[in-house]
Amino acid sequence: MRRKKQLLFATYEDFDKARDAVAELKMLDLKEMIVENIELYSPIEHPEVEEMLGHFNQPIQRFTFFGAITGTLCAFLLVAAAAQAMFTVQPQGGKPVIPLPTDIVIMYEGTILFGVLSTIIAFFIYAGLPRRLKKHYNQKVSEDHIGIEVQMRPEHMEKVRTALQSNGALEIREVTQ
Amino acid sequence: MKDIEWARINKDVLASLESPRAAFWIVLAVCIALVLCGVAAEVYQYKHGLGVALMDKPHYWQLYISNFVFWIGMSHSGTLLSAILLLTKADWRKPIYRFAEAMTLFSILTAAIFPVIHLGRVWYMYWVLPYPNQHTIWPNFRSPLLWDAAAITTYALSSILFLYVGMIPDLAICRDNAKGWRKKLYTALSVGWMGRATEWMAFRKTYVLIACFLVPLAVSVHSIVASDFAMSIMPDWHITSFPPYFVAGALYSGCAAIITLFVMLRYIFKFEAYMTTEIMDKTAKLTFAIAMVWNFLNLGEYASIWYSNDMFEKEVLIQKFIGPYAPVVWGMLLCAMVAPFAMAFEKFRHNMWAMFWLSLVLQLGMWLERFQIVSPPLASNHEPWTWAVVWPGTVQLTLTAASFGWFTMLFLIFCKIFPSVSMYEVKEMVFHRRHASSRDEMEDIGKIKDEVMRSEGGLA
Numbered sequence: 001m002r003r004k005k006q007l008l009f010a011t012y013e014d015f016d017k018a019r020d021a022v023a024e025l026k027m028l029d030l031k032e033m034i035v036e037n038i039e040l041y042s043p044i045e046h047p048e049v050e051e052m053l054g055h056f057n058q059p060i061q062r063f064t065f066f067g068a069i070t071g072t073l074c075a076f077l078l079v080a081a082a083a084q085a086m087f088t089v090q091p092q093g094g095k096p097v098i099p100l101p102t103d104i105v106i107m108y109e110g111t112i113l114f115g116v117l118s119t120i121i122a123f124f125i126y127a128g129l130p131r132r133l134k135k136h137y138n139q140k141v142s143e144d145h146i147g148i149e150v151q152m153r154p155e156h157m158e159k160v161r162t163a164l165q166s167n168g169a170l171e172i173r174e175v176t177q
Numbered sequence: 178m179k180d181i182e183w184a185r186i187n188k189d190v191l192a193s194l195e196s197p198r199a200a201f202w203i204v205l206a207v208c209i210a211l212v213l214c215g216v217a218a219e220v221y222q223y224k225h226g227l228g229v230a231l232m233d234k235p236h237y238w239q240l241y242i243s244n245f246v247f248w249i250g251m252s253h254s255g256t257l258l259s260a261i262l263l264l265t266k267a268d269w270r271k272p273i274y275r276f277a278e279a280m281t282l283f284s285i286l287t288a289a290i291f292p293v294i295h296l297g298r299v300w301y302m303y304w305v306l307p308y309p310n311q312h313t314i315w316p317n318f319r320s321p322l323l324w325d326a327a328a329i330t331t332y333a334l335s336s337i338l339f340l341y342v343g344m345i346p347d348l349a350i351c352r353d354n355a356k357g358w359r360k361k362l363y364t365a366l367s368v369g370w371m372g373r374a375t376e377w378m379a380f381r382k383t384y385v386l387i388a389c390f391l392v393p394l395a396v397s398v399h400s401i402v403a404s405d406f407a408m409s410i411m412p413d414w415h416i417t418s419f420p421p422y423f424v425a426g427a428l429y430s431g432c433a434a435i436i437t438l439f440v441m442l443r444y445i446f447k448f449e450a451y452m453t454t455e456i457m458d459k460t461a462k463l464t465f466a467i468a469m470v471w472n473f474l475n476l477g478e479y480a481s482i483w484y485s486n487d488m489f490e491k492e493v494l495i496q497k498f499i500g501p502y503a504p505v506v507w508g509m510l511l512c513a514m515v516a517p518f519a520m521a522f523e524k525f526r527h528n529m530w531a532m533f534w535l536s537l538v539l540q541l542g543m544w545l546e547r548f549q550i551v552s553p554p555l556a557s558n559h560e561p562w563t564w565a566v567v568w569p570g571t572v573q574l575t576l577t578a579a580s581f582g583w584f585t586m587l588f589l590i591f592c593k594i595f596p597s598v599s600m601y602e603v604k605e606m607v608f609h610r611r612h613a614s615s616r617d618e619m620e621d622i623g624k625i626k627d628e629v630m631r632s633e634g635g636l637a
Contacts, residue, residue: 043183044605045377056378064386082307082315102319105401106327112394113331116387120338123383127376130368137371139353144183147372
């Protein structure tokens, strides 16, 4: 049977307080290993989050690279196949059947199109979208508050709650999933 | 702008979706009327044939192609400038990039109509698609016209995705505050965005990567449109500098359009706190710089034709200045070459309505530029039997006016449904400026403390 997840969702009025709360949770975790996962919610991007929560492994650029190469090849195949098909019905008058200089333009566009499309696909994969809104999602997070979601074992809940509260949490919601 | 509260940013931008000024409805009504006139003109053209668009004369590329080039050009500044300013981390782009990107999208949609109108028989349009068919004929990918189709399709799709991805965090804000059909729409489009760190990290990477693709893409699109002309052997079209000249012209007309829409949105949606004089000043300076690049390329083109001493090229150039199309050419020079010098003056750049009227003059100049690129060479080229001076007729002019109505209508509807100012990016701008100023204050206090310590040490 799947173990139920125990979560606490705290909201803060500014980023600095949330950062202090995460730092304290990390310290607690180092000492006692009580935190299973921390997720930060914010209305804007904070690049410092990577330092706070650790490195995010999101190799989106690999998708971009391979997507772009696929685009180049697909575009070449399209124009080459169309040129071959035309060759059977239209005389070329000594011109090359597959003229590379003119095909480069289409290949260039194909590279960009597939590159962009694969980047978007990678974005949805690594951002975990589309998804349903979590029940404890606080709409204030899209306005001006910062949210911290902490996953832990039920026996550690009080310690985590104290850490969140001592750093100025405005509201703490308890969630069982 | 550093003192605006985040909650107020949400409130102001969301209010723009609900209660614009009365001018919104007036402009929208005029636009719809223009579109209806255009539909009537198009129906009339179908019924009576392309002769009513004066294509019964050997002068086939006229106003429809000029309009196509004009609208493609207009589409350039939005996405291209947004992408360049994003990569160079220019934060003043943040309140204005959303509507500029939307402008790109609707300009492309407007431009795409003209080749269809120009071809006449719309019901055979599917012949241009590359699919196995009973004619056993495929589209000819060696033609710049097909490059055009590929480039514009790529540009349109990439621009839509760039606009959409950049809008997801704002759609989530709309979702959290909307009711009724809007709630359903925003919920579907925001795809469950909650502002998690994982989402933001993936978002920023994606946004920058797409921007990296869009810069060369935008340059390639208008270069390819230039190739439609430059790859031919027509005098005054067969010019090596055409691609950069077209790209500079596209950026120029696009920037002018951004200024027009900037003032319009600022007034209609009450965005005075976000679309500030400071941002207008920077946009105007950028437009002025691009205008000077365009001036240089334009004069360079005249000089290279003159010094090449090619009799056909020279004849077309002379005819441009003293022939039947001379008013168009001189009008272009006045509106697009001389008028931008007004932006050299700070007082002028800070006057919103003066900038609005100037931007319209610049766009008129760029529209005339497109017309003088397309029409005059056809009136004096290598084949004397094709020489015909053709001025646009009622049907063509009606469809041209309708295209402006169509573009503005789509744009206004977009701004009424989606936030035209990026809420999260403005919040970021406010956040970083506030932090920068508090950091400066801390540094100043530190310096004062050091000086006090030093002087106390000296006294001791």
